[in-house]
Amino acid sequence: MSRRRIAIATVALLIANFMGGLDATIVNTALPAITSDLNGIRLIGWISSVFLLGTAVTTVLWGRVGELIGNKRTFQISVLLFIVSSLAGGLAPNMLLLIVARAFMGIGAGGMVSIPFIIYADIYPNPAQRARALGWVTAFYTLSTVVGPLIGGWLVDALSWHWVFFINLPIGLISLLVLQFSYQETRSTGANGRFDTRGAVTLIAMLVVLLFASDALASSLTRATILAVIGVALMVGFYQLEKRQDHALVPVELLKNWPVQAQNVIMFLINGFFIGYSVYAPMWAQGLLGTNATFGGLTQIAGSVLLLVGTRYTAHLMESWPYKRIVLLGIISVLLSAGSMVLATQQAPYWWLLVSGGFNGLGMGLAFTPMQVSLQDGVRQDLISVSTTFGLLFRTLGQTFMAAIFGAVLSLKTASQLHAPLTAGMVNKLTDASTAKQLPAALLPQLRTILFNGFHLIMVIGFGLVLVALLINLTRQAPQKQPRG
Known part of the structure; x- marks a missing residue:
């Protein structure tokens, strides 16, 4: 492939990456409106968790499918599934159908997340060039998380929450068309292999x-x-x-490699807190501080910007610092974020959420890149692909399971505090500033206390996750870099 074709193919993959990052933040911004409109606080955790589950269970599978039918075709199938499911999600009249649509969106996202990493390895055989390409991946994803809350908040306020799903259609189609005319696979895809x-x-x-x-x-x-x-x-x-x-889906040799798997456990834990902040900080702003959807979404801005800063700065640190030390610095930053949310009171100002989000984003940016590189360098050449996708699986699982657990925690904590005349429906309305106006003013202090107690417990659990990650990083052995032929 010529440099021009490689550049255009990279842009096509980056557009899909942008769409995936946009969906992550734009839907979180719309959750309060969705919860209020569909009366679904009991099922709110499923909107995120079922999407992440679909991504998680297929991340490794899409990689194997790519070996059988080709990475280009596999990627296009996954993107097409994502945008069709987005249309279904936007048209969903109730929580059940929305959750089903989100499940299929997650399955499509599994290919959108995993296959590009394999294609980058094809078109950028030089590690330095590939590292720069992965830097653009982070930049595009971060850009999407920066503009996502703004776009999501505006769509919810100006149109409706349905449009946070409809917006995926034109973006996905552009990615499909650009890749179709720019990328040609040149290597064997192993079509004779067994699944x-x-x-x-x-x-x-x-x-x-x-x-x-x-x-x-x-x-x-x-x-x-x-x-x-x-x-x-x-x-x-x-x-x-x-x-x-x-032809194991995940070779046992990889599962037994603790220096590598320790990093996967760390990614699971810190991503668990990351999803907790991403989902509940906008609800905190709207439900407790009374902001609109736009300002609720803006709680993610500082974290998104500093995620990019952390990722770009990490590239320089990796030239002189041990990877393990950089990861430690990142985990400490995330721990500061979690600790600040634990210490936050019901009267904590809006800027407190921004500062906490900033530490969270900076820490994730510092920790992810060296661990991702180490997951590839710490295994044999023939295990690089499965080690990469397995690492992405753990990162997704941390968000998947903790999203479900946090949703259950909020539901249980809320239900345990309700008493006449307070109802779960009132708490549903409180999470969206527009419907909170319909609640009796005299009951707002009690309702906000109930909601705050649920949020606080979630943040305490998140702090515990990050603390365990810190202890693992302090005691683990860094993977040995494997020779390459």
């Missing part, structure tokens, strides 16, 4: 069962425990299956 069907089915079943176990915490501890036990049994079964597979 680990049993491993894939077991992995999907395990993750789905564990997600249901997380959500069941809000309604039945017994059901949650039973599902958790089944999930663990499936996890053991998956491991045993992969041990006997010649």
